[in-house]
Amino acid sequence: MSFSQGLSGLNAASQALDVVGNNIANSQTVGFKSGSIAFADVFAGSQIGMGVQVSSVNQNFSDGVLGMGNSSLDMGIQGNGFFRLTNDAGAVFYSRNGQFKQDENGYVVNNQGMFLTGYQATGNPPTIQPGAPVGPIQIPNGQMPARASDAGSLKGNLNSETEAIDQTDPANAFDPSNNKTYSSVSQMDAYDSLGNKHTVNIYYVKTGNNTWKAYSSDATSPKLDDGGETLYGELDLTFTNAGELTTNSPNLNIQSAAYNGAAALNFNLDLTGMSQQASDTEMGSPTTTGYAPGLMNGYVVGDNGQIIASYSNGQSQLLGQVVLSNFTNPGGLSSKGDNSWAETPESGQPSTGIAGTGNLGKLLGNRLESSNVDLSKEMVNMIVYQRNYQSNSQTIKTQSELLQILANLG
Known part of the structure; x- marks a missing residue:
């Protein structure tokens, strides 16, 4: 029986080292959330346990440190919430990685080509209409049309x-x-x-x-x-x-x-x-009121997620507003890789809205949220799990020696 105990310990320690290794590997990944492993003992109708098993791998959704971004479309979240993304097929994903850029059609996308969603401003001057649908945000590259003075x-x-x-x-x-x-x-x-x-x-x-x-x-x-x-x-x-x-x-x-x-x-x-x-x-x-037509000089993301463009005529106008989504149980989200998660029954349905409202955190422009991995803690965990692995291997070795002694007695 001690063989199975030792083997289960080796397997659990190996998976724990995998989690630590993944955390260390992603210590520089923007928006990455570190994982931690949880163990459970195994009993099979006796007072002596049958070993250990991995009960779950949990993710720590605490904030990472916000640093300066590298582009006008970089964004960082402070507090609750995720960026809401969609792919070409319309599937919805969620992420804390705020590295965004424009694609060839002017849509705001992440490095994997998924579309950042929010409210698109429409009209002249552009405004966000009440009840506007949440969808991909597009930054127009045409000139700002003239507006006649009316007051x-x-x-x-x-x-x-x-x-x-x-x-x-x-x-x-x-x-x-x-x-x-x-x-x-x-x-x-x-x-x-x-x-x-x-x-x-x-x-x-x-x-x-x-x-x-x-x-x-x-x-x-x-x-x-x-x-x-x-x-x-x-x-x-x-x-x-x-x-x-x-x-x-x-x-x-x-x-x-x-x-x-x-x-x-x-x-x-x-x-x-x-x-x-x-x-x-x-x-x-x-x-x-009123102004001449103007060409776009650039744009910035405000602290409430508004994307505001400036023009050569001295005017600025709203292009769109990024939304955030939050969940009752973020730990229930399913990891999909590429710094993204998907909704599950365990996470509950998303609550989507403007940053800084309800239970949603703040959205800061020209900021990026670093990984929340604590390297010092991970190095200590690695040493602990390594010793745990060695100790379990030692129980297997000892059991093997005992069996050899019994075989020699025969």
Whole structure:
């Protein structure tokens, strides 16, 4: 019987050394989770055991150290969760290895060619729609289309000491070509539907104590296509004796004629932030929506898994958002090699969502999670299992010697 005991011990120690060897071999594998072996004794209807057996090989899903990544698409997970991947056949796998790249079609894939999944941003500007399906994320390589300006705002101060202009006199009727008919002027940029840049002038005319008029004129495309009159926006501004704007809905309309085939500009400039004080007339930087087309300069992965691209027109936009999946029992996942696991009945069904929500951990861009193998611990385990192997072999040797002695007695 001691032969079988010793043999079972040799087999168990050998498998334990295999686990240790696999851990050491993968000590530099990104996202690798170390394994540990569990033993169980064997009894067969007697008080003397029949030896040992391997009951399971468990994986340790504790976090590895996060280090710097090597590319814009490298990602690391801190806490619970796995990257959700699919292959060409649509089978779903899970991984902690955040080494990703683009394939020839712009899809984000790992080194084995499996697709990273998440929410794809759509529309102009791109956004993630509520209820969007989870699927492979694709990074478009085309230019960012132009967006027409459809809103804007301007804050500033109008000098209360400015001399008023009597507009009841026909000679003082507003004329942008005659600087005697307005008190000051400022400029702002706007973009039409094709991305043409328009320079818009805003003229300010003091008409009396605490009253002003604002006019707008598109200097780039001021006249109608038939050469008709110039298009102007006009707004009355009224201030309190403390210099606060009291005009209801202080929106100055910005209009233009069609330009180079684009739709005409037509949006409102919000002047809510205007004031009137006894100091120089000074306008802050205007803000407007809209931009020219642009080529992609690059992209980054934000800490919540958003993939954001930057463009030559100074704009940035959302391309997609990576999702994470977690399981009630990660130890029940089935290892599939290539740093991936698959769902099993023991693991339970995945809970999938955005990083940092629910029980999902954080997702960090330009980071990689190193293997969680503790080399010092593995070296100690290797020595222990090696001695265990030698000890079991010694019991076999001793049993053999005892049998030889009994044979000689015969």
